[in-house]
Amino acid sequence: xxxxxxxANALLTFSLTVLAxxxxxxxxxxxxxxxxxxxxxxxxxxxxxxxxxDGDDEVSLTLNVSANLQSLFTWNTKxxxxxxxxxxxxxxxxxxxxxxxxxxxxSKEYAVFGIHTNSxxxxxxxxxxLRGKDFNLTLHWHVMPKTGKMSADKIVMTGFKLxxxxx
Amino acid sequence: MGWVGDQIDSLRSMNVRQLLTQTISLGMIITSALIIxxxxxxxxGSESPVVVVLSESMEPGFQRGDILFLRMSKDPxxxxxxxVFNIDGREIPIVHRVIKVHERxxxxxxxxxxxxxxxxxxxxxxxxxxxxxxHRQHIMGRAVGFLPYVGWVTxxxxxxxxxKYVLIGSLGLLMIASKE
Numbered sequence: 001x002x003x004x005x006x007x008a009n010a011l012l013t014f015s016l017t018v019l020a021x022x023x024x025x026x027x028x029x030x031x032x033x034x035x036x037x038x039x040x041x042x043x044x045x046x047x048x049x050x051x052x053x054d055g056d057d058e059v060s061l062t063l064n065v066s067a068n069l070q071s072l073f074t075w076n077t078k079x080x081x082x083x084x085x086x087x088x089x090x091x092x093x094x095x096x097x098x099x100x101x102x103x104x105x106x107s108k109e110y111a112v113f114g115i116h117t118n119s120x121x122x123x124x125x126x127x128x129x130l131r132g133k134d135f136n137l138t139l140h141w142h143v144m145p146k147t148g149k150m151s152a153d154k155i156v157m158t159g160f161k162l163x164x165x166x167x
Numbered sequence: 168m169g170w171v172g173d174q175i176d177s178l179r180s181m182n183v184r185q186l187l188t189q190t191i192s193l194g195m196i197i198t199s200a201l202i203i204x205x206x207x208x209x210x211x212g213s214e215s216p217v218v219v220v221l222s223e224s225m226e227p228g229f230q231r232g233d234i235l236f237l238r239m240s241k242d243p244x245x246x247x248x249x250x251v252f253n254i255d256g257r258e259i260p261i262v263h264r265v266i267k268v269h270e271r272x273x274x275x276x277x278x279x280x281x282x283x284x285x286x287x288x289x290x291x292x293x294x295x296x297x298x299x300x301x302h303r304q305h306i307m308g309r310a311v312g313f314l315p316y317v318g319w320v321t322x323x324x325x326x327x328x329x330x331k332y333v334l335i336g337s338l339g340l341l342m343i344a345s346k347e
Contacts, residue, residue, distance in 0.1 A: 023314060079228055081284060083266070085246050092272060097246040099266035104227065104284065121289070126269050126278070140247040142264075144228045149312045152247055 026076045027148020033074045039067035039139045039155050041084065047118070049130070049166050057130040059123045059162060065101065065139070066114030072143055073108040080105040081142040086123060087156075088135035098123050100137075132164040171340075193339070212239040215307065218251055219318030220262060224283030225249075232319040235262060237308030244268060244277050244303065249310040252281070255295045260307060263290055269300075277303060 047060040065084055072080055083102035090096060100119040105111050140154040207216040216237055220229045229235070237251055244250065244265060251262050266289065267280035278300035282289040291299060324331040 027312070081228065081247075081264070083247060093269045094272040094275070095243075095268065095270045097268040099246055102266070102284075106227070121266060142247055142249075145313065147314055150249075150310065154247075 023147040027145060030074050030076050030143075030145060030148065030151070033071075035069075035071040035153075037067065037069045037072055037141070037153075037155065039065070039069075039157070041065050041137045041139065041157050043137075043160055044116070046163060046167065049163060051128055051166060052124070055128060057125040057128050059130060061100065061119045061123065062117070063101065063119065063137075064114065064116050067112075067139060069105060069111040069141060070108050072141065073111060076145045076148065078144050078146045079107075080111065081144060083140050085138050085140060086135050086160075087138055088133055090125065090127060090129040090133075092127060092129075096125070097138075130162050131166070133162045135160050135162065211237060211308070215260075218260060218262065219321045221259065221322070222283075224286050225262060225264075226285045228284060229262065229313065230315070232317075232322055233313060233315050234318040234321075235310040236312035236314075238311045239306075239308040243270060243275070244279055244306065244309075250279075250281065251307045251310065252301055252305045253307060254293060254298075254305070257293075261290070261293065262310065279306070 042064045043061055044064055045062040047062060049059045050057070052058050063084070067082070069080060069082065081102065081104055083099050085097045085099045087095065087097050099121055100123060101117055102120065103113075103115075105113075136156050136158045137160055138154050138156045140152065142150065142152040144150055210216075218235050218237060220231055220233045220235060223231060235249075235251070246265050246268050248265050249262060250265055251260050253260050261281075263281040263283045263286075265279055266282045267278075269278040270276070279302070280289055280291070280300060294301070324334075
């Protein structure tokens with residue numbers, strides 16, 4: 001009962017339990033944070049808007065994305081993954097979400113930002129429905145903690161519209 | 168090595184009834200572990216409630232050796248979620264983020280495209296030949312929680328199986344030879 005093996009086993013089990021408990025408590029402490037993020041997006045330019053040879057529409061945009069996500073960071077936050085998605089509806093699809101840009105915010109200092117960028121990923125429809133289409137630009141973020149539960153939320157910005165003709 | 172000698176001596180001095188009792192205790196431990204595993208599967212709704220991150224494709228968020236807790240619900244799959252999916256023909260599940268979603272009006276089925284945060288391009292190269300989208304049946308679960316470093320034990324045991332045998336062997340010896 002007092003051999004080295006038993007003592008080592010007891011010590012290991014106890015330390016693992018304590019560690020697990022501390023990780024759980026760190027995660028629970030994140031719930032006390034009430035974030036108040038803000039963001040703003042402008043479509044600066046429609047670079048081009050074509051129908052591809054396979055029949056699907058594709059559009060390339062230049063965007064200005066600015067946001068203040070500092071209130072999302074707690075001591076248990078490792079990084080915040082942020083991305084901008086265009087969301088719209090078509091006759092065939094109830095919901096289309098296409099990610100146009102994403103970035104990683106490693107710490108609170110970088111959480112206030114404004115960037116001027118082309119759409120990082122191709123905005124391609126399933127079909128040819130984009131002419132004159134109204135769409136939302138939604139800024140999504142995903143808080144990745146140092147340990148524990150991850151959380152995600154978004155801000156929906158409405159009122160964007162694609163041109164009626166190709167260019 | 169004297170410790171191993173002691174254990175073998177105590178093994179020899181046991182009678183049949185003690186040996187059977189030890190075997191039953193061992194069996195009970197293994198069965199309870201299995202029960203806990205199966206209950207986990209029921210509660211989280213996913214085939215494997217925990218996965219170990221094996222590649223660097225989601226850095227710096229997830230490093231190799233971290234473990235992810237999974238949950239699968241009937242909620243629709245939306246962009247930004249981190250999903251674990253299987254590709255036909257590949258045995259190792261992949262953990263990446265959803266970047267595109269197209270959901271049908273009539274059936275509610277989805278076409279999903281994923282990408283690792285640290286990868287330059289999307290996952291079409293990883294999908295089976297001719298496959299452009301993932302569907303709900305490919306997805307095993309969503310990552311909801313995360314613990315760093317704990318998965319290294321599994322990685323070590325998979326890459327150096329000798330450690331697995333040594334660990335299980337010595338555990339078995341300890342259990343059978345203990346007098347309680």
